[in-house]
Amino acid sequence: xxxxxxxxxxxxxxxxxxxxxxxxxxxxxxxxxxxxxxxxxxxxxxxxxxxxxxxxxxxxxxxxxxxxxxxxxxxxxxxxxxxxxxxxxxxxxxxxxxxxxxxxxxxxxxxxxxxxxxxxxxxxxxxxxxxxxxxxxxxxxxxxxxxxxxxxxxxxxxxxxxxxxxxxxxxxxxxxxxxxxxxxxxxxxxxxxxxxxxxxxxxxxxxxxxxxxxxxxxxxxxxxxxxxxxxxxxxxxxxxxxxxxxxxxxxxxxxxxxxxxxxxxxxxxxxxxxxxxxxxxxxxxxxxxxxxxxxxxxxxxxxxxxxxxxxxxxx
Amino acid sequence: xxxxxxxxxxxxxxxxxxxxxxxxxxxxxxxxxxxxxxxxxxxxxxxxxxxxxxxxxxxxxxxxxxxxxxxxxxxxxxxxxxxxxxxxxxxxxxxxxxxxxxxxxxxxxxxxxxxxxxxxxxxxxxxxxxxxxxxxxxxxxxxxxxxxxxxxxxxxxxxxxxxxxxxxxxxxxxxxxxxxxxxxxxxxxxxxxxxxxxxxxxxxxxxxxxxxxxxxxxxxxxxxxxxxxxxxxxxxxxxxxxxxxxxxxxxxxxxxxxxxxxxxxxxxxxxxxxxxxxxxxxxxxxxxxxxxxxxxxxxxxxxxxxxxxxxxxxxxxxxxxxxxxxxxxxxxxxxxxxxxxxxxxxxxxxxxxxxxxxxxxxxxxxxxxxxxxxxxxxxxxxxxxxxxxxxxxxxxxxxxxxxxxxxxxxxxxxxxxxxxxxxxxx
Numbered sequence: 074x075x076x077x078x079x080x081x082x083x084x085x086x087x088x089x090x091x092x093x094x095x096x097x098x099x100x101x102x103x104x105x106x107x108x109x110x111x112x113x114x115x116x117x118x119x120x121x122x123x124x125x126x127x128x129x130x131x132x133x134x135x136x137x138x139x140x141x142x143x144x145x146x147x148x149x150x151x152x153x154x155x156x157x158x159x160x161x162x163x164x165x166x167x168x169x170x171x172x173x174x175x176x177x178x179x180x181x182x183x184x185x186x187x188x189x190x191x192x193x194x195x196x197x198x199x200x201x202x203x204x205x206x207x208x209x210x211x212x213x214x215x216x217x218x219x220x221x222x223x224x225x226x227x228x229x230x231x232x233x234x235x236x237x238x239x240x241x242x243x244x245x246x247x248x249x250x251x252x253x254x255x256x257x258x259x260x261x262x263x264x265x266x267x268x269x270x271x272x273x274x275x276x277x278x279x280x281x282x283x284x285x286x287x288x289x290x291x292x293x294x295x296x297x298x299x300x301x302x303x304x305x306x307x308x309x310x311x312x313x314x315x316x317x318x319x320x321x322x323x324x325x326x327x328x329x330x331x332x333x334x335x336x337x338x339x340x341x342x343x344x345x346x347x348x349x350x351x352x353x354x355x356x357x358x359x360x361x362x363x364x365x366x367x368x369x370x371x372x373x374x375x376x377x378x379x380x381x382x383x384x385x386x387x388x
Numbered sequence: 389x390x391x392x393x394x395x396x397x398x399x400x401x402x403x404x405x406x407x408x409x410x411x412x413x414x415x416x417x418x419x420x421x422x423x424x425x426x427x428x429x430x431x432x433x434x435x436x437x438x439x440x441x442x443x444x445x446x447x448x449x450x451x452x453x454x455x456x457x458x459x460x461x462x463x464x465x466x467x468x469x470x471x472x473x474x475x476x477x478x479x480x481x482x483x484x485x486x487x488x489x490x491x492x493x494x495x496x497x498x499x500x501x502x503x504x505x506x507x508x509x510x511x512x513x514x515x516x517x518x519x520x521x522x523x524x525x526x527x528x529x530x531x532x533x534x535x536x537x538x539x540x541x542x543x544x545x546x547x548x549x550x551x552x553x554x555x556x557x558x559x560x561x562x563x564x565x566x567x568x569x570x571x572x573x574x575x576x577x578x579x580x581x582x583x584x585x586x587x588x589x590x591x592x593x594x595x596x597x598x599x600x601x602x603x604x605x606x607x608x609x610x611x612x613x614x615x616x617x618x619x620x621x622x623x624x625x626x627x628x629x630x631x632x633x634x635x636x637x638x639x640x641x642x643x644x645x646x647x648x649x650x651x652x653x654x655x656x657x658x659x660x661x662x663x664x665x666x667x668x669x670x671x672x673x674x675x676x677x678x679x680x681x682x683x684x685x686x687x688x689x690x691x692x693x694x695x696x697x698x699x700x701x702x703x704x705x706x707x708x709x710x711x712x713x714x715x716x717x718x719x720x721x722x723x724x725x726x727x728x729x730x731x732x733x734x735x736x737x738x739x740x741x742x743x744x745x746x747x748x749x750x751x752x753x754x755x756x757x758x759x760x761x762x763x764x765x766x767x768x769x770x771x772x773x774x775x776x777x778x779x780x781x782x783x784x785x786x787x788x789x790x791x792x793x794x795x796x797x798x799x800x801x802x803x804x805x806x807x808x809x810x811x812x813x814x
Binding site: 154160162198200203210224229276279283284288291294316322327329330341345346 | 433479631632633634635636637638640641643644645647648649651652653655656657659660663664667699700703704706707709710711713714717718721725743746747750751753754755757758761762764765766767769770773777
């Protein structure tokens with residue numbers, strides 16, 4: 074069976090990753106990243122209209138009435154109760170340090186009702202988040218990821234002590250961070266608003282990516298025992314290649330599910346699911362890439378460096 | 389021995405079939421609770437507005453507990469029984485979820501908000517006689533004489549001395565003391581009563597009151613007095629609650645997302661089965677049965693534990709299904725390797741499971757660690773995700789490892805299924 078020589082080409086793979094992250098970073102500096110109301114705080118009002126409305130006009134009207142910056146956009150969703158019927162929603166995001174008061178919200182609804190063809194008794198949604206709570210949601214999500222990472226490092230260090238557990242654990246977490254950075258890059262590049270969906274997507278992929286890494290490390294652990302005469306490089310390469318079929322098959326089944334979800338969501342105009350499945354697909358690919366091309370080669374580099382440091386002492 | 393093997397296979401399939409039947413019933417009878425993001429409703433985070441008063445952690449905990457009871461009573465009074473009110477004791481706040489009632493036609497979030505916002509903290513305050521609003525009513529000063537939580541009971545009563553109606557308040561011990569002190573000090577001056585910041589009345593203190601009862605005069609008639617008494621009784625919140633997050637979701641849009649996610653899930657499931665069948669042949673079929681078992685067991689545990697399924701929760705289920713498939717891929721690749729080395733079918737299966745076991749355990753344990761941490765530390769949507777993920781991973785360990793192993797061992801006991809081609813080798 075033809076083997077991929079991942080270790081020999083590792084610099085190429087590192088470069089590709091780095092390039093994506095750097096592009097993301099440049100876009101981040103230029104565009105910034107737009108936090109969703111869920112994190113930035115503010116008020117979101119959604120009102121059902123009969124047919125599409127001019128969102129620019131709505132934006133101007135509400136903005137001049139409130140004196141606050143407003144983003145308006147129209148969204149379409151298929152009606153789950155009646156086939157081939159479309160629900161049009163006008164979405165107004167008012168991000169500010171203070172959420173709108175009840176009077177201000179009434180005013181916004183009145184302005185929209187007077188100027189546009191609002192559906193009587195139609196859907197209405199409202200989200201109002203104090204900035205403190207929004208920040209806290211974001212921070213608690215990040216804190217959870219951080220603490221989970223520390224515990225995983227501890228567990229992997231213990232379980233993989235045969236292959237220098239700490240090296241395995243830390244390189245596994247570096248691979249995770251790498252994939253999170255790549256997924257995050259998508260947001261400034263495509264100007265997607267970063268909300269709770271991003272956190273869910275990151276968490277999902279952490280599960281998968283870590284799983285991938287551990288399967289390969291498990292092989293390295295086993296092969297270190299079985300291939301005593303081989304070099305570390307050979308062991309790592311063999312291990313990656315032995316688990317490659319499994320990696321491909323698992324990825325294929327997962328991608329099938331995700332792509333199905335994405336297609337269904339796009340066809341039915343369910344924006345929340347599109348926002349969930351798209352970063353998942355991208356992140357998933359980045360996650361597999363992290364595992365195969367980043368985690369194990371990094372582990373090898375770590376081990377080699379450690380070996381080099383040790384040699385002079387012995388002499 | 390052979391009969392015993394077949395028995396294993398049949399037993400596992402029967403168990404899965406029974407579970408599938410039970411799960412089908414739960415789904416048919418709508419026993420799956422769905423979160424606010426799917427069924428629509430109002431989700432709100434309420435935080436105590438402690439302001440300048442200093443309360444100990446214990447007092448806050450006690451206060452949140454009674455606020456929870458009071459909110460519950462208020463919703464009972466509105467015939468809203470299907471709700472959840474939870475105290476987040478880490479962050480000192482109350483999380484309340486009220487789904488739209490069936491047949492609800494008024495989806496104006498504003499109305500629901502107003503209902504939630506009515507927290508009615510009753511205070512008796514010293515006031516500055518020169519500080520009044522445009523209607524001539526006193527403004528709250530924050531110099532609190534008596535609070536709603538010091539009121540044990542409130543009842544309407546006819547005002548015998550001057551006619552008309554009053555509300556009689558029965559005070560607790562601390563209330564008696566502070567009221568006696570204040571009325572002794574403020575003779576001839578008004579003490580104003582506020583419901584939140586809303587002015588109610590300002591009786592002038594005529595004498596020191598140390599009997600344990602206080603009255604609120606100025607009630608127009610019996611029904612007004614009764615109404616005020618009821619508000620005080622159910623409204624004696626220890627502190628004001630401020631809504632720091634309110635999310636009001638239309639039921640139609642949430643249901644739409646749910647429908648699509650479920651449809652995609654079913655199609656995705658069949659595509660995975662097809663893939664597994666093509667790649668792994670007979671074991672692929674068994675993995676599909678195991679995966680089906682995972683799906684029905686997840687539905688059952690969600691129905692029986694009454695967990696609310698949210699959209700991120702569905703994400704967790706999908707991830708757990710993926711982990712289940714993955715465990716099978718890892719094991720089957722191992723079995724293939726063993727077969728290629730020329731081992732017998734039975735030995736290859738035993739070895740395959742044995743050697744893949746550490747990998748599957750480690751990957752499941754790390755995922756469980758993630759799920760537990762996220763559940764403990766995450767907020768609303770993240771908790772929902774962590775909950776279903778944790779349950780799913782625990783179940784997937786049973787279905788993808790134990791159940792498929794039993795079934796595979798059973799199948800190899802049948803002579804017609806001994807051809808290695810069926811196991812994906814040559």
